[in-house]
Each structure stands twice: as C-alpha cells, then as structure tokens.
Amino acid sequence: MIKTIGIIGAGQMGCGIAHVSAAAGYKVQLYDIAADRIEAGLATINGNLARQVSSGKMSDEDRKRALALIKGSVDINDLSQADLVIEAVTEDETVKRKIYGQVCPVMKPDALLATNTSSLSITRLASATDRPERFMGIHFMNPVPVMKLVELVRGIATDEETFRAAKEFVAHLDKTVTVAEDFPAFIVNRILLPMINEAIYTLYEGVGTVDAIDTAMKLGANHPMGPLQLADFIGLDTCLSIMQVLHDGLADSKYRPCPLLVKYVEAGWLGRKSGRGFYDYRGDVPVPTR
Ligand SMILES: CC(=O)CC(=O)SCCNC(=O)CCNC(=O)[C@H](O)C(C)(C)COP(=O)(O)OP(=O)(O)OC[C@H]1O[C@@H](n2cnc3c(N)ncnc32)[C@H](O)[C@@H]1OP(=O)(O)O
Ligand SMILES: NC(=O)C1=CN([C@@H]2O[C@H](COP(=O)(O)OP(=O)(O)OC[C@H]3O[C@@H](n4cnc5c(N)ncnc54)[C@H](OP(=O)(O)O)[C@@H]3O)[C@@H](O)[C@H]2O)C=CC1
Structure with missing residues (x-):
C-alpha cells in the first residue's frame, strides 16, 4: 500500500509531482541536493496551490492540508520511509545512475523506485538499481497540476505488481495513464x-x-x-x-x-x-x- 512518496529533485517536475501527490492525500518527502532549491520549490508549490484556490478548484483548507503533507530535505536518508520514490533530477543518465546508487541502500527493500525521465531507457536505468523488478518509468507532463496524462513505461524486468501499483497511484491522482514501450522518448x-x-x-x-x-x-x-x-x-x-x-x-x-x-x-x-x-x-x- 503506497502512503508516502519520496521525490528526488525539487525542480519544476519534482515540485509538480509533490503538489499533486500531496493534494491527493499522500505524505511527500521532497529531496534535493540544494537547500535553496527546496525553499524555492516549496514556495512555487504554495503559489500553484493558491492559484487553484482562487480559481475555485480547491478550498483553502485543502491547500493547507496539502502543504502540511510535504516535507523538504537535503538529507537522502529522509527517503527511508517512502513506499514509492520518484526520481525527477536533470535529464542526464550519469546523474540519474549516481542518484540510484545513493538512494537504493537507504530505501525500504520492498519500496518501489520510479523515474520521471523524458526519454532514457528504463531497462538501462533499472540496471543501475538494486531492484530492476520494482523499477519503472512514471512520466508526468508539464505543468503537472494541469496536464491529465501520465505515461507508464516498463523496463524488461519490471514485475506486474509494480506496474499495477503505479497504475493505481496515477488513478488516485485523477490522471489518465497511457502505456508506452521502452523505446527512446516513449510516445x-x-x-x-x-x-x-x-x-x-x-x-x-x-x-x-x-x-x-x-x-x-x-x-x-x-x-x-x-x-x-x-x-x-x-x-x-x-x-x-x-x-x-x-x-x-x-x-x-x-x-x-x-x-x-x-x-x-x-x-x-x-x-x-x-x-x-x-x-x-x-x-x-x-x-x-x-
Ligand atoms: C518534456 C516532457 O517530457 C513531456 C512534457 O511535459 S511536454 C509539455 C507538455 N505540456 C504542454 O504541451 C503544455 C502546453 N500549454 C498548455 O497546455 C497551456 O498553455 C497551459 C495549461 C500551460 C497554460 O494554460 P493557459 O490557459 O495559458 O494559462 P492559464 O489560464 O494562466 O492557466 C490555466 C491553468 O493552468 C495552471 N497553470 C498554468 N501554468 C502553470 C504552471 N507553470 N504550473 C502549474 N500550474 C499552471 C493555472 O493554475 C491555471 O489553473 P487555474 O485556472 O486553476 O488557476
Ligand atoms: N521539463 C519538462 O517539461 C519535463 C521534464 N521531465 C523530466 O523530469 C526530470 C526533471 O526535469 P525538470 O524538473 O524539468 O528539471 P529541472 O532542471 O527543473 O530540475 C532538476 C532538479 O534536479 C536537481 N538535481 C540535479 N542533480 C541532483 C542530484 N544529484 N540530487 C538531487 N537533485 C539533483 C536540480 O538541482 P540543480 O539545479 O541545483 O542542479 C534541480 O532542482 C528530467 O528527467 C526531465 O527529462 C519530464 C516531463 C516534462
């Protein structure tokens, strides 16, 4: 059962994923290497939630509740309680592989790891983790709070249980899934x-x-x-x-x-x-x- 989402990278996509996850009631641990990124990211999330309040899409109570569910951190050990970690760092395979080497030893053994990559091979990225069967692509679109689509991409080793859990998570965010095969840049x-x-x-x-x-x-x-x-x-x-x-x-x-x-x-x-x-x-x- 997924309750806590870990997010790596407090850039535009990481913050968007944190926003929609918290709005759907998940606890969110947002991690970045830079403290100023976290600070700026939380301010952006608050601003975007406030926009939804002023346009009548969300109550102010819900905005406060969502914001309270998000914790920012520059300590990767804070991802140890996450049931699903979504990596949303720079689109650079070397950077992503390095991050997996750091986060996998910290994560619960049965936790799922996903990447928001826009284009890179899921199978190849999975090989840099200790859990290829519990690794896949969950590809959100920008701006995350507005766009309805999420592409799901399985690597060669991704198991059915992982795919099912990802599908349920996306449905819970009220977004629509499309499934793409693991080819460069997906659909x-x-x-x-x-x-x-x-x-x-x-x-x-x-x-x-x-x-x-x-x-x-x-x-x-x-x-x-x-x-x-x-x-x-x-x-x-x-x-x-x-x-x-x-x-x-x-x-x-x-x-x-x-x-x-x-x-x-x-x-x-x-x-x-x-x-x-x-x-x-x-x-x-x-x-x-x-
Ligand atoms: C690269 C990849 O890997 C994949 C990708 O994501 S590719 C990119 C896919 N995205 C697109 O193609 C986006 C194309 N652009 C659009 O659809 C529209 O211009 C847009 C939805 C971004 C903005 O629409 P708009 O009508 O010009 O703006 P606006 O009326 O100000 O905003 C509409 C809603 O979007 C929200 N919004 C706009 N920009 C936002 C942003 N950067 N972050 C969060 N929310 C945003 C606003 O909050 C607004 O909602 P509310 O009415 O509740 O406040
Ligand atoms: N932009 C888009 O429209 C979309 C992007 N994506 C994908 O999402 C991912 C992120 O993109 P986007 O949010 O736009 O990029 P940004 O440049 O906005 O954000 C990337 C974030 O990752 C941080 N970061 C870099 N290295 C590390 C690290 N080692 N540990 C922790 N954090 C790190 C960056 O910090 P710093 O700046 O300090 O280096 C930055 O905060 C990419 O894979 C991209 O392809 C997917 C869908 C749409």
Missing part, C-alpha cells in the same frame, strides 16, 4: 520533440522569427503555446537531451538536434528556468531573443 516526446526541433530549424534557417513561428502554430494549428514558447517552458537543456537520446537511440539523421538549440544550451540560455531562451523573461513581458 509523447517521440512525436512532440521532433516538432519543436523542426520549429528551431525553421528559426535557424530564417524562415520566420520567434514571434512568427509561435503565432503561426498557435493561430494556424490551435496549439496552446507556440513551439518555441513550449521549448522554453520545458527547458532547452531537457529538449536537447531528448533529441540526443532520439538521435543516438534510433540512429536516424532526422532526429539531429538543431545547432541553434545546441548553441542556446551552451550559452546557458535554458528557457524560463534560467530567465532567457527563445524569449527573454527578465522584464515584465517575455521578449523574443530573435
């Missing part, structure tokens, strides 16, 4: 990221400006955000990592990351989270950088 990102990468090529080749490309896709294809705005929202480092996984994993040149995406990441222009990407967010309104 959503296999389709979405090449579209975003193509939008960046469209910018790189001078076919349109940032504003023209985003307006075209918002008004011409009814997308809620333009592809460059969405890239900034996801994080350009994450977008690049996903394209690299697609390119390496499927060995097809159609997945070649756009050199302009590489350049933005090399500049540290990672999108909304770093204050600048295809838009500059440092003023009152976002301003296109091209």
Whole structure:
C-alpha cells in the first residue's frame, strides 16, 4: 500500500509531482541536493496551490492540508520511509545512475523506485538499481497540476505488481495513464520533440522569427503555446537531451538536434528556468531573443 512518496529533485517536475501527490492525500518527502532549491520549490508549490484556490478548484483548507503533507530535505536518508520514490533530477543518465546508487541502500527493500525521465531507457536505468523488478518509468507532463496524462513505461524486468501499483497511484491522482514501450522518448516526446526541433530549424534557417513561428502554430494549428514558447517552458537543456537520446537511440539523421538549440544550451540560455531562451523573461513581458 503506497502512503508516502519520496521525490528526488525539487525542480519544476519534482515540485509538480509533490503538489499533486500531496493534494491527493499522500505524505511527500521532497529531496534535493540544494537547500535553496527546496525553499524555492516549496514556495512555487504554495503559489500553484493558491492559484487553484482562487480559481475555485480547491478550498483553502485543502491547500493547507496539502502543504502540511510535504516535507523538504537535503538529507537522502529522509527517503527511508517512502513506499514509492520518484526520481525527477536533470535529464542526464550519469546523474540519474549516481542518484540510484545513493538512494537504493537507504530505501525500504520492498519500496518501489520510479523515474520521471523524458526519454532514457528504463531497462538501462533499472540496471543501475538494486531492484530492476520494482523499477519503472512514471512520466508526468508539464505543468503537472494541469496536464491529465501520465505515461507508464516498463523496463524488461519490471514485475506486474509494480506496474499495477503505479497504475493505481496515477488513478488516485485523477490522471489518465497511457502505456508506452521502452523505446527512446516513449510516445509523447517521440512525436512532440521532433516538432519543436523542426520549429528551431525553421528559426535557424530564417524562415520566420520567434514571434512568427509561435503565432503561426498557435493561430494556424490551435496549439496552446507556440513551439518555441513550449521549448522554453520545458527547458532547452531537457529538449536537447531528448533529441540526443532520439538521435543516438534510433540512429536516424532526422532526429539531429538543431545547432541553434545546441548553441542556446551552451550559452546557458535554458528557457524560463534560467530567465532567457527563445524569449527573454527578465522584464515584465517575455521578449523574443530573435
Ligand atoms: C518534456 C516532457 O517530457 C513531456 C512534457 O511535459 S511536454 C509539455 C507538455 N505540456 C504542454 O504541451 C503544455 C502546453 N500549454 C498548455 O497546455 C497551456 O498553455 C497551459 C495549461 C500551460 C497554460 O494554460 P493557459 O490557459 O495559458 O494559462 P492559464 O489560464 O494562466 O492557466 C490555466 C491553468 O493552468 C495552471 N497553470 C498554468 N501554468 C502553470 C504552471 N507553470 N504550473 C502549474 N500550474 C499552471 C493555472 O493554475 C491555471 O489553473 P487555474 O485556472 O486553476 O488557476
Ligand atoms: N521539463 C519538462 O517539461 C519535463 C521534464 N521531465 C523530466 O523530469 C526530470 C526533471 O526535469 P525538470 O524538473 O524539468 O528539471 P529541472 O532542471 O527543473 O530540475 C532538476 C532538479 O534536479 C536537481 N538535481 C540535479 N542533480 C541532483 C542530484 N544529484 N540530487 C538531487 N537533485 C539533483 C536540480 O538541482 P540543480 O539545479 O541545483 O542542479 C534541480 O532542482 C528530467 O528527467 C526531465 O527529462 C519530464 C516531463 C516534462
């Protein structure tokens, strides 16, 4: 029976997962290496819960109850009571493997471990844990409190009991499950990221400006955000990592990351989270950088 959720990484996804888990009544232990990340993360969660209160989706009592269920920590030993640990650190296989080496000895032997990876092989990540049969992908979408979908991905060793528990957990969050096989970037990102990468090529080749490309896709294809705005929202480092996984994993040149995406990441222009990407967010309104 899952009662306590451990979350590794207090970035945008870790905080979103903490938010929806606590709102559904789970106890949440949110871990990050940096204390300021935890502090900022808890403030973001509170802000997003407050938005749900002001739009009438949640009572203020429930906001307070949810917030009280979340404990932040920079000590990995605090994950020892979790029944399910969800890893949501940077999309980098080396970083994730290192974390599994640290968290597995701390976890209860029968606890489940999941990754929120956007693209990496679940089977390969599982091999860096002491519990491949109790390891799988639980892939939330951003922003977690709003998006209804969660992709579930089994590795070669994931057992049925783990899959069933993950499905029940997601249903309890009032989200819809889709099952994807363990192929690079699964379903959503296999389709979405090449579209975003193509939008960046469209910018790189001078076919349109940032504003023209985003307006075209918002008004011409009814997308809620333009592809460059969405890239900034996801994080350009994450977008690049996903394209690299697609390119390496499927060995097809159609997945070649756009050199302009590489350049933005090399500049540290990672999108909304770093204050600048295809838009500059440092003023009152976002301003296109091209
Ligand atoms: C990379 C991966 O591995 C996979 C992925 O996640 S790919 C990315 C998938 N996500 C998308 O494609 C998102 C596309 N964008 C959208 O759907 C919409 O623009 C959006 C839902 C994000 C915002 O919608 P909007 O109508 O412009 O904004 P707005 O009216 O201000 O907000 C609608 C609701 O979203 C919530 N919201 C908006 N941004 C939010 C955020 N960053 N965090 C939490 N909640 C947020 C608001 O609280 C609001 O709910 P309330 O009415 O209860 O307050
Ligand atoms: N962004 C998106 O739209 C989506 C992302 N994902 C996936 O979710 C995961 C997280 O992405 P996202 O939240 O956007 O990324 P962020 O960059 O917002 O957050 C990552 C967090 O992990 C922390 N971190 C890095 N290394 C460690 C470590 N060794 N121990 C503990 N914490 C660590 C980072 O801290 P610091 O900054 O100090 O390094 C940061 O707080 C990735 O796997 C990504 O692919 C899945 C769905 C959607």
